[in-house]
Amino acid sequence: MSSFNEAVILTVGINVLLALGYWIAVSTGKYSFGHTAFMAIGAYTASILTVNFSWPLPVAMVAAGVTAAVAGGLIGWMALRLSLLYLAIITFVFSQLVNLLISQWDYVGGASGMLGMTGTTVPLVVGCVLLAVGYLVLLSRSRLGLAHKAIREDERAAMASGLRITRIAVGAFATSAAVTGVAGALSAHQLMVITPELFGPHQALLIILYCVLGGVEYFWGAAIGAIALSLLPIYFDWLNEWYEIVYGLLFVALMIVRPQGLIGRGGAGGVRLPRLIPRRERESVG
Amino acid sequence: MAEPLLRVSAVTKHFQGVEALGAVDLEVAGGSVHGVVGPNGAGKTTLLNVVSGYVPPDEGRVVLGGRDVTRLTPQRRVPLGIVRTFQNIRLFGGLTVLENVLLGQHSRAVTGARSLWPLRTGGDRRLRAEAERSLELFGLTDYRGRRAAELPYGLQKQLEMARALAARPKVLLLDEPASGMTAEDRRSLVPRIRELRDEGLTVVVVEHDMDVISNICDHVTVLNFGRRLTDGPPGQVLASDEVRTAYLGT
Amino acid sequence: MLAQQLFNGLLLGATFCLVALGFNLVVGAMDRLNFALGETAMLSAVLGALIMTETPVPFLVSFAAATLVGGGVAVAVYYLSFRFVSADFPTASILSSLGCGLVLTAVVTKAFGSHQRTVPDVLSGVRLDLGAFTVSGAQLVILLLATLLTVGLYVFLERTPWGTAIRAVSDDATAAGLLGVPVQRVILLTFALSGVLAGAAGLLTGLAYHSVSPFDGFTTTLTALMIIVVGGLGSVSGGVLAALLIGLIQTLTVAYLSATLRDLIVFVLVGIVLLVRPQGLFGRNAGVLERV
Numbered sequence: 001m002s003s004f005n006e007a008v009i010l011t012v013g014i015n016v017l018l019a020l021g022y023w024i025a026v027s028t029g030k031y032s033f034g035h036t037a038f039m040a041i042g043a044y045t046a047s048i049l050t051v052n053f054s055w056p057l058p059v060a061m062v063a064a065g066v067t068a069a070v071a072g073g074l075i076g077w078m079a080l081r082l083s084l085l086y087l088a089i090i091t092f093v094f095s096q097l098v099n100l101l102i103s104q105w106d107y108v109g110g111a112s113g114m115l116g117m118t119g120t121t122v123p124l125v126v127g128c129v130l131l132a133v134g135y136l137v138l139l140s141r142s143r144l145g146l147a148h149k150a151i152r153e154d155e156r157a158a159m160a161s162g163l164r165i166t167r168i169a170v171g172a173f174a175t176s177a178a179v180t181g182v183a184g185a186l187s188a189h190q191l192m193v194i195t196p197e198l199f200g201p202h203q204a205l206l207i208i209l210y211c212v213l214g215g216v217e218y219f220w221g222a223a224i225g226a227i228a229l230s231l232l233p234i235y236f237d238w239l240n241e242w243y244e245i246v247y248g249l250l251f252v253a254l255m256i257v258r259p260q261g262l263i264g265r266g267g268a269g270g271v272r273l274p275r276l277i278p279r280r281e282r283e284s285v286g
Numbered sequence: 287m288a289e290p291l292l293r294v295s296a297v298t299k300h301f302q303g304v305e306a307l308g309a310v311d312l313e314v315a316g317g318s319v320h321g322v323v324g325p326n327g328a329g330k331t332t333l334l335n336v337v338s339g340y341v342p343p344d345e346g347r348v349v350l351g352g353r354d355v356t357r358l359t360p361q362r363r364v365p366l367g368i369v370r371t372f373q374n375i376r377l378f379g380g381l382t383v384l385e386n387v388l389l390g391q392h393s394r395a396v397t398g399a400r401s402l403w404p405l406r407t408g409g410d411r412r413l414r415a416e417a418e419r420s421l422e423l424f425g426l427t428d429y430r431g432r433r434a435a436e437l438p439y440g441l442q443k444q445l446e447m448a449r450a451l452a453a454r455p456k457v458l459l460l461d462e463p464a465s466g467m468t469a470e471d472r473r474s475l476v477p478r479i480r481e482l483r484d485e486g487l488t489v490v491v492v493e494h495d496m497d498v499i500s501n502i503c504d505h506v507t508v509l510n511f512g513r514r515l516t517d518g519p520p521g522q523v524l525a526s527d528e529v530r531t532a533y534l535g536t
Numbered sequence: 537m538l539a540q541q542l543f544n545g546l547l548l549g550a551t552f553c554l555v556a557l558g559f560n561l562v563v564g565a566m567d568r569l570n571f572a573l574g575e576t577a578m579l580s581a582v583l584g585a586l587i588m589t590e591t592p593v594p595f596l597v598s599f600a601a602a603t604l605v606g607g608g609v610a611v612a613v614y615y616l617s618f619r620f621v622s623a624d625f626p627t628a629s630i631l632s633s634l635g636c637g638l639v640l641t642a643v644v645t646k647a648f649g650s651h652q653r654t655v656p657d658v659l660s661g662v663r664l665d666l667g668a669f670t671v672s673g674a675q676l677v678i679l680l681l682a683t684l685l686t687v688g689l690y691v692f693l694e695r696t697p698w699g700t701a702i703r704a705v706s707d708d709a710t711a712a713g714l715l716g717v718p719v720q721r722v723i724l725l726t727f728a729l730s731g732v733l734a735g736a737a738g739l740l741t742g743l744a745y746h747s748v749s750p751f752d753g754f755t756t757t758l759t760a761l762m763i764i765v766v767g768g769l770g771s772v773s774g775g776v777l778a779a780l781l782i783g784l785i786q787t788l789t790v791a792y793l794s795a796t797l798r799d800l801i802v803f804v805l806v807g808i809v810l811l812v813r814p815q816g817l818f819g820r821n822a823g824v825l826e827r828v
């Protein structure tokens with residue numbers, strides 16, 4: 001395999017992993033706007049372990065996933081009690097906090113970053129993607145997956161059916177963060193150099209776009225979105241220069257034409273999300 | 287009277303200064319159908335919300351079978367046996383009819399890592415067969431793969447009840463089960479609720495329709511302006527002067 | 537010294553306040569967040585600074601231009617990211633407006649470069665000595681304009697028919713519509729107003745720091761979101777108080793602790809508020825799911 005093809009497979013594979021990880025949170029109807037925080041946490045955890053402590057990469061990746069899951073669980077627990085608008089704000093603010101902390105932490109090189117990570121190979125990336133796909137196949141056919149869908153559809157009805165909605169949603173969020181953390185670790189050991197800037201708002205938007213473009217109804221929609229959007233800039237050089245404008249406009253157009261993504265059922269009832277602020281839903285006293 | 291299965295004692299609830307419930311008591315005997323009636327704004331739905339856990343009371347307690355459940359969330363009351371339906375139907379509109387019933391079984395299904403096992407395997411096969419039977423009972427078998435939002439209103443009501451029963455409740459709370467139903471559906475509702483009672487289920491029903499109430503209830507509580515007006519067997523209560531005054535204003 | 541820092545902090549808070557008000561207006565009208573508002577402020581600031589350096593017109597003209605640009609951009613964002621985006625997908629508008637923000641930043645860097653731009657001083661000859669602290673000409677301008685806009689907005693919302701309509705739509709859009717309030721036009725008006733406030737805030741902040749950068753938009757959005765969390769989502773008075781509080785904290789941290797701690801302390805404050813009083817320090821329980 002040529003090194004170009006290898007690099008393409010690594011990049012695409014990592015992006016697919018990011019999209020699949022994000023999809024897990026989205027399957028409960030919860031949109032995070034700062035998943036790069038978990039990516040950064042995973043990347044830096046693994047890099048510290050491999051570079052400073054000479055851990056083997058796969059073990060470091062597990063540690064990265066666990067650390068990201070803990071962070072995801074905490075943020076989820078804080079934010080998922082509140083409305084979706086708060087979730088958006090909290091995840092967004094959290095990703096900036098992580099960024100700020102990393103760029104001020106001299107141990108990891110501050111704003112100039114860390115270097116010297118290697119070891120991401122095609123089998124490792126493909127293995128991780130297969131694991132994630134395996135999990136999602138199970139999830140989509142299981143009671144837990146059904147519970148995710150139920151929470152996405154109607155939280156009150158889910159409560160009435162005895163679903164522990166906070167626990168399920170936080171669990172999904174933590175799992176999602178774990179997969180994103182592992183993807184971050186892989187990405188760091190592919191790029192060899194990481195800086196806080198890599199995990200900025202643009203990357204956060206890209207992850208969302210991968211997932212949303214393909215459609216949030218099926219997990220493979222997210223994977224297809226990620227593949228398409230990672231291949232485009234590789235084969236169309238001019239996109240690198242203009243991608244912010246092109247992707248920004250893509251977002252705008254997509255949300256007007258097909259907010260549910262390119263794949264999946266259209267129209268009302270397809271992927272209905274709960275209202276943002278339930279405060280207007282007054283209980284009748286009668 | 288023996289110790290009631292469900293006891294609500296001295297429950298008070300204010301909404302922004304307005305008293306929705308004022309020290310309301312309710313005793314529901316096991317295996318009975320208990321009606322809660324009253325004019326609009328009497329506090330019937332609030333009472334149901336307090337019992338099912340959607341609204342925390344300012345004061346008072348809710349006790350199920352000797353266990354105080356006042357502080358539990360709705361989702362934790364379901365496995366204990368308190369399950370409800372909603373006045374305006376809350377189905378998972380984008381999910382199929384069968385999936386709705388399967389979700390109703392959630393509190394009885396496997397948990398933890400095993401909840402990732404595919405639906406068709408192991409112990410879940412039994413629950414799935416049960417769900418299919420329940421669909422048949424409610425005349426929904428032909429619609430099992432359809433999205434719930436596509437069903438006509440009457441069938442949605444049936445599905446909501448099927449989903450509630452899938453949790454195997456001890457106490458089933460029905461919020462205006464007859465509202466919006468055709469006369470025919472109403473007629474089939476009465477024997478169905480009686481059947482459930484004969485199988486040992488306890489039913490609390492909030493209802494406007496006096497025919498339904500007097501046909502199915504063993505016991506009726508009348509609320510007015512958030513207070514318990516009177517309480518007793520339906521024939522006696524509905525004939526009393528107080529109740530007539532509250533309803534007709536004469 | 538302390539008095540001077542307190543004054544500087546309140547001044548910074550006053551500019552924050554304008555953007556936070558802009559965010560809250562939109563939350564009130566549509567229950568949505570316009571994530572492009574920070575970039576709107578940035579674009580107004582860059583264009584305002586450009587007019588100030590390249591033309592001899594008085595400052596107030598460039599200020600008016602900046603607010604107009606802000607209002608115009610916000611209206612454009614309304615059409616692109618809100619008007620035609622289905623209400624069934626509540627996150628769609630957030631994503632779409634983030635996309636708009638991305639485009640705005642990219643367009644500004646492509647058109648005017650990605651470097652920091654100096655904002656010339658105004659009223660540089662004026663200096664008020666009030667004993668405990670002094671007020672420079674630029675600070676005076678910021679204080680006057682920010683106060684004017686905040687008070688003006690308050691009077692507009694409370695005393696005029698259109699303001700009443702905005703409050704009615706905030707309270708219950710459906711009911712307001714049934715009573716004959718032209719809901720769509722009112723929403724358009726709130727977007728325009730939010731853009732005007734953001735544009736003013738952008739240029740005034742630039743004036744305070746003497747510089748603007750195309751990447752300021754993001755920071756502005758972030759600060760506004762933190763103010764909203766602290767003040768309570770949709771709460772106008774909470775937003776004003778939280779903005780002043782955060783302005784004070786930032787200024788005092790830089791003056792007495794360290795510049796690197798500036799944002800961190802605000803983050804900690806936001807975290808504590810979320811844990812202890814998720815509805816915001818000054819909000820009611822808006823936004824908190826009833827999870828009894």
